[in-house]
Each structure stands twice: as structure tokens, then as C-alpha cells.
Amino acid sequence: MSGVQTLRVGDDEGDQRLDRWLKKKFPQLNQIAIEKMCRKGELRVDGARAKPATRIEAGQDIRIPPLPDAAPAPPPRTATPRDGDAQMIQAAVLWKDEHIIALNKPAGLPSQGGSGQGDRHVDGLSAALMFGYKDKPKLVHRLDKDTSGILLLARTDRVARRLSEAFRARTTRKIYWAAVAGVPSPRMGTVRYGLIKAPGHGRGGEGEKMMAIHPAKVDQTEGAKRATTDYAVLDSLGTRVSWCALVPVTGRTHQLRAHMAELGHPISGDGKYGGSGQENLGDGWGAQLGGEISRKLHLHARQISFDHPVTGKRITLTAPLPEHMARTWKTLGWHENDVPADPFEDAP
Numbered sequence: 001m002s003g004v005q006t007l008r009v010g011d012d013e014g015d016q017r018l019d020r021w022l023k024k025k026f027p028q029l030n031q032i033a034i035e036k037m038c039r040k041g042e043l044r045v046d047g048a049r050a051k052p053a054t055r056i057e058a059g060q061d062i063r064i065p066p067l068p069d070a071a072p073a074p075p076p077r078t079a080t081p082r083d084g085d086a087q088m089i090q091a092a093v094l095w096k097d098e099h100i101i102a103l104n105k106p107a108g109l110p111s112q113g114g115s116g117q118g119d120r121h122v123d124g125l126s127a128a129l130m131f132g133y134k135d136k137p138k139l140v141h142r143l144d145k146d147t148s149g150i151l152l153l154a155r156t157d158r159v160a161r162r163l164s165e166a167f168r169a170r171t172t173r174k175i176y177w178a179a180v181a182g183v184p185s186p187r188m189g190t191v192r193y194g195l196i197k198a199p200g201h202g203r204g205g206e207g208e209k210m211m212a213i214h215p216a217k218v219d220q221t222e223g224a225k226r227a228t229t230d231y232a233v234l235d236s237l238g239t240r241v242s243w244c245a246l247v248p249v250t251g252r253t254h255q256l257r258a259h260m261a262e263l264g265h266p267i268s269g270d271g272k273y274g275g276s277g278q279e280n281l282g283d284g285w286g287a288q289l290g291g292e293i294s295r296k297l298h299l300h301a302r303q304i305s306f307d308h309p310v311t312g313k314r315i316t317l318t319a320p321l322p323e324h325m326a327r328t329w330k331t332l333g334w335h336e337n338d339v340p341a342d343p344f345e346d347a348p
Contacts, residue, residue: 007062012156014058018043018050026067037065085120086128093129094150095317099159099310101129101137104319105151107296111142122151129153141167144254146269148322149176149301162309167251172306175342176246177234177321179268179298179328180260181289183242187233188343191259194218195227195252209272210254212262227252229259232343237332241268241289245302245343256299268298268328292331294324303341 013021019034022043034052037043043050044063056062081089088106095102103122105111110121119125126136137153140163154160166172194213213224228249236242242265246256257273260266266274268289288295305316321329321336329336 003066005064007064009056009058009060009062011058012158014056014060015158015161016056017052018045018054018056018062019052021056021062022064026064028068081119081125081128085125089122089125089128094319096131099155099308100163101153101155102304102317103151103153105143105148105301107146107148107322107324110145111139111151122153126153140164141251143301144257144297144299146297147176147299147301148319148325150174150304150317150319151301152304152306159309163306166306166309170249172304174248174301175303176248176256177300177302177325178244178246178256178260179289179293179325179332180242180244180265181240181268181274182265183236183239184231184233184244184260184263184265189231190249191227191229191231191263193227193259193262194221194224195255195258196221196224197253210252210258212258225252226250227255227259229256230344231260234339234343235334241332243329243332243334243339245339247344269294269296270299289328293328296324298325298328300325 007025009021019031022029022034031052034043038049038051041049042063042065045054045056046060047063089103092103092106093101094104105122112123113119113121123139126138129137133155135155137155138157138160140152140154140160143149143151152163154163163172192215194215194217195210196213198209198211213221215226218224218226230247230249232245234243234245244260244265246260248255254273257267257270261270261273268274274288300321301319302321303316303318305314307313308315318341320326
């Protein structure tokens with residue numbers, strides 16, 4: 001049993017709930033024990049009584065009553081990425097400072113691990129992104145495995161929380177580029193279909209996907225969530241294929257893919273939402289464009305703008321296209337610099 005102790009909240013530990021801070025410091029504590037200590041006035045923040053949900057800030061002093069000894073913790077398991085994987089993830093760094101790392105995530109690399117994936121995902125390779133800092137950076141958001149583009153990681157819990165809050169408050173702006181079958185009409189618009197998860201098949205839920213729900217039926221459909229996507233056609237090749245900018249106003253799973261498919265213009269290479277694998281010639285509904293066009297998903301997180309959580313400066317980052325999309329753009333005669341960075345800025 002320990003004695004009474006007073007700990008100061010570190011510079012990178014502020015802006016979080018007291019109970020969460022305590023659980024990180026003392027893994028042997030559970031929620032019931034923390035609530036009991038708060039009720040009895042044994043936990044104090046700068047001398048004042050506190051509740052489990054009290055938000056603490058850097059520099060505050062936390063008085064902690066005697067606690068039971070913790071069981072010996074097993075040695076931490078830190079996976080060391082193989083040289084090739086470490087070089088790959090380091091080469092994907094688009095921008096970094098002492099608080100944030102931005103990757104241009106390659107298509108085909110998962111953001112996080114899943115069943116049978118091992119450690120070959122961004123989170124599992126993050127030890128290669130420490131660059132002399134003591135802790136591995138933490139994912140702030142995710143991209144689908146087959147989606148390429150900008151992915152943010154935070155070096156501290158505090159920065160991760162603030163970036164996550166910015167995503168929830170929608171002060172962070174993301175613009176995706178996609179090649180889609182056909183040409184949406186009108187050429188600029190907003191999709192407001194709700195989304196609901198449809199069960200897959202098999203023990204692992206293989207084939208699970210999102211189903212679009214008419215906006216008028218979202219509130220009456222259990223499990224459905226409202227979703228909004230802005231789109232703009234930047235260029236097209238006849239009626240067969242178009243280059244679209246997409247902005248996910250909300251951040252639902254597979255939102256852009258499900259919304260474009262619901263419009264009848266699935267993203268090229270989308271085997272999950274593109275209907276059959278048939279070639280789309282401009283008069284059929286399919287996600288494959290055929291010919292020299294890659295069968296990979298043509299969806300890329302092109303640009304992100306956010307307020308830096310420490311400096312307050314507005315940061316805008318742009319990620320070059322992945323190789324398979326760059327080849328498609330060349331084949332179709334499209335040029336990255338021929339379109340505005342944000343086609344929605346001057347929209348009526």
C-alpha cells in the first residue's frame with residue numbers, strides 16, 4: 001500500500017478527464033474505486049474536491065490517497081518493423097514537426113491491424129516514425145486499406161485529443177480525389193443519403209458494407225446515421241469517366257464510396273460498392289474502366305487543412321497521387337495542376 005502522494009499533471013497530459021489520467025498512471029485502479037475516492041473527498045485537484053469527469057490541465061497538482069500496490073506489469077511488447085517496412089513507412093512521411101506527422105499512406109496498407117494482418121499496418125509500423133522521440137506516434141483518424149493519401153498521427157495524447165476534437169467539430173477540411181464511372185449530373189452537388197451497416201457473411205463478417213438510406217427515412221431506420229458528401233466534377237472523358245473532388249462533411253465508414261455508388265457513379269476499382277466487375281463504358285453500371293486503367297481503387301485523400309493544436313496556425317497539406325492513379329491520369333490526359341486546389345471555395 002502506497003502513502004499519500006501529490007503528482008503534477010505533465011505538459012502533455014492536460015485537457016483530459018481525471019479518471020482517465022488516473023487509470024493511465026495507476027492501472028490497478030478501476031472506475032468504482034475512483035468514484036469512491038471522489039465521493040469521500042480523497043482525490044483533490046489543486047486542493048479542491050473533484051469528480052471523475054473533472055477535466056485537468058497541465059501544471060495542476062493531484063492529491064492521491066494511499067493506493068493498493070500494482071501487480072508487476074509484463075514487459076512491454078514493442079514490435080520492431082522490418083527494414084523494408086520501416087523504409088517504406090518513413091518514405092511515406094509528407095510533413096512533420098515536433099507534434100504531428102502526416103503520411104501519404106500507400107494504397108493497400110491498412111491504418112490499423114485486424115484479424116490475420118500481423119503488424120504490417122500504419123499503427124504497427126509506428127515505431128519507425130519515432131524519429132528520436134520516446135513514444136510512438138498515435139493515429140488520429142483512419143483511411144480504408146485501399147484508399148491512399150494524407151493520414152495524421154500525433155506524437156502525444158494531448159495533441160491526439162485536440163486533433164480528434166477538431167475532426168468532430170468539423171474544423172478540419174479534407175478533400176479527396178476520385179475517378180468515377182460516368183459523369184455525375186449536376187456537375188457539382190451534395191449527397192445527403194444516410195448510411196446503415198449491412199451485415200456480411202461468414203464468422204468474420206466478410207462482405208460487410210454500408211447501405212444508403214433516403215434522407216427522409218433516416219430517422220425512422222434503426223441504426224442509420226445521417227451522412228453528407230459534397231462533390232464536384234473537375235474533368236471528364238466523354239461520358240465514360242470523370243475526375244471528381246469529394247468532401248466528406250460527415251465522416252461515416254465508407255461514406256464516399258457508398259454515396260458515389262448510390263448516385264450511379266461508383267469509384268473506379270471499387271469491388272465492394274461498384275456492383276458487378278463489369279467494364280463501364282458510360283452506358284453501364286460497373287466500377288471497372290477496362291483497357292489500361294488499373295483495377296485498384298481510385299480514391300485518394302488529396303488535401304487536408306486544420307488548425308495546428310499547439311501553434312494555432314492553419315496548416316494545409318497536399319499529397320501526390322499514388323502510382324496507379326498517376327498512370328490513370330496520364331492515360332486520360334488529366335493534369336494535377338490544371339484544377340483548383342479547392343473547387344468548392346467559390347461555389348455559389
